[in-house]
Amino acid sequence: MTQQSTIEKTKTVQEIQTQIEATQENLITDKEVLEGLRADRAKLAVENSTKNSTKIALLDKQITTLRDKIDNTPAVISELENQLAAEQERLASAEADALLEKQEEIAVDVQRLSENFVSSLKKAVDINTQLLAALTAEAGLAQKTGQQVLGDYCQGSRGSLSMLLETMQAQLAGQHTNIVGPGLVPSGVPIRL
Numbered sequence: 268m269t270q271q272s273t274i275e276k277t278k279t280v281q282e283i284q285t286q287i288e289a290t291q292e293n294l295i296t297d298k299e300v301l302e303g304l305r306a307d308r309a310k311l312a313v314e315n316s317t318k319n320s321t322k323i324a325l326l327d328k329q330i331t332t333l334r335d336k337i338d339n340t341p342a343v344i345s346e347l348e349n350q351l352a353a354e355q356e357r358l359a360s361a362e363a364d365a366l367l368e369k370q371e372e373i374a375v376d377v378q379r380l381s382e383n384f385v386s387s388l389k390k391a392v393d394i395n396t397q398l399l400a401a402l403t404a405e406a407g408l409a410q411k412t413g414q415q416v417l418g419d420y421c422q423g424s425r426g427s428l429s430m431l432l433e434t435m436q437a438q439l440a441g442q443h444t445n446i447v448g449p450g451l452v453p454s455g456v457p458i459r460l
Contacts, residue, residue: 280358283351287344294340301333385435 308326311319 280351280354283347283354287347287351290340290344290347294337294344297333297337297340301330301337304330304333381435381439385439388435 304326308323308330311323311326316323
């Protein structure tokens with residue numbers, strides 16, 4: 268869901284809430300007006316009902332119209348509340364759909380990045396293997412000649428990249444593992460050191 272459609276839906280919800288509030292306020296006002304009309308009618312009837320019959324008939328008509336409006340107002344409010352509930356439900360559903368869509372996009376991105384990481388890690392393991400082979404050859408040369416060609420700082424990682432690669436591949440396959448020593452132990456298996 269776009270931000271614009273969220274604003275439009277929120278605006279619609281606010282409009283319905285405003286209509287409900289206005290209808291409730293009008294109900295209070297209409298009741299007050301009805302009481303005033305009844306008081307005016309009673310006053311005219313007491314003064315002279317025959318002389319004020321036209322005014323009384325007009326007031327009776329206004330009273331009836333206003334009473335009908337007051338009687339129908341709870342149904343109008345109920346309908347507006349139903350519209351509000353439906354609109355809020357529609358908005359929540361749209362937001363949930365948008366969140367799910369975003370979550371799926373993130374999951375795809377995470378999977379792609381994980382696969383790229385494993386691919387890069389495989390390349391690093393290959394390079395590490397070549398490095399270890401070169402270091403082994405250097406060690407053999409050092410034994411034959413009695414001189415160390417490279418210093419101690421050039422020692423290879425001796426399998427740590429391989430362990431990391433195995434762990435990442437297992438985790439991508441959905442297997443949870445713990446790195447222990449030279450190999451992998453499935454998660455949940457007791458480890459004895």
